Amino acid sequence: MSLLLNRSVFGDPANAGNVLTREAANQLFHDWVKNERLKLHMKQVAHLMKCWAAEKEGLDEAGQWRWELAGLLHDADWDQWPDQHCKKIIEELENRNIDPEIIRAIASHGPNHFGVEPETNMDKMLFAFDELSGLTHAYSLMRPEGYSGMELKGIKKRFKEKAFAAAVNRDEIMDAMQRAGVELETIMQFIIEKQGEVN
Ligand SMILES: [Fe+2]
Numbered sequence: 001m002s003l004l005l006n007r008s009v010f011g012d013p014a015n016a017g018n019v020l021t022r023e024a025a026n027q028l029f030h031d032w033v034k035n036e037r038l039k040l041h042m043k044q045v046a047h048l049m050k051c052w053a054a055e056k057e058g059l060d061e062a063g064q065w066r067w068e069l070a071g072l073l074h075d076a077d078w079d080q081w082p083d084q085h086c087k088k089i090i091e092e093l094e095n096r097n098i099d100p101e102i103i104r105a106i107a108s109h110g111p112n113h114f115g116v117e118p119e120t121n122m123d124k125m126l127f128a129f130d131e132l133s134g135l136t137h138a139y140s141l142m143r144p145e146g147y148s149g150m151e152l153k154g155i156k157k158r159f160k161e162k163a164f165a166a167a168v169n170r171d172e173i174m175d176a177m178q179r180a181g182v183e184l185e186t187i188m189q190f191i192i193e194k195q196g197e198v199n
Helices: 020-033 036-055 061-073 087-095 100-108 119-142 153-161 169-179 186-197
Strands: none
Touching: 020 061, 036 061, 036 119, 036 186, 061 100, 061 119, 087 100, 100 119, 119 153, 119 186, 153 169, 153 186, 169 186
């Protein structure tokens, strides 16, 4: 099964600045996604995107919401339509006249699956957070204290253990970091600090 999108232009530039309201985004999120584990993953990535936009990109509230929205909806079609993953949410957001920047970020969150290269910072950070967030969460689940007191050296050790969260593709993570121009340790530390705030 190929998830290749076979296209490189997403959305209409005339829609720049158009976003979903938080209510509309939550409605879509809950209508489309029923799997609680996937919901948590999407909320975690959304939170990381929002925090990164605020702290590292220095964006205002509107900018932060654009990043958060990309994170919140990036896997929206995975639960019910895995064979149309990415394609379906892209079409939905295009039909709703959403900002192409957000649609493009979603389209490029798995360049090795969808065939769309991350270009903007938003694209790159969504790709970078996606897999590493999952690995960090798996680590939190095996710690009695969860995220509390989690240390960088612990997550680095798990990263090196190929058998731990084996489905998480380490090569893809390294690829994502390189594209984002962010050190692996920097992003790990960021996730450790922020991800536990989501529940
Ligand atoms: Fe994801």
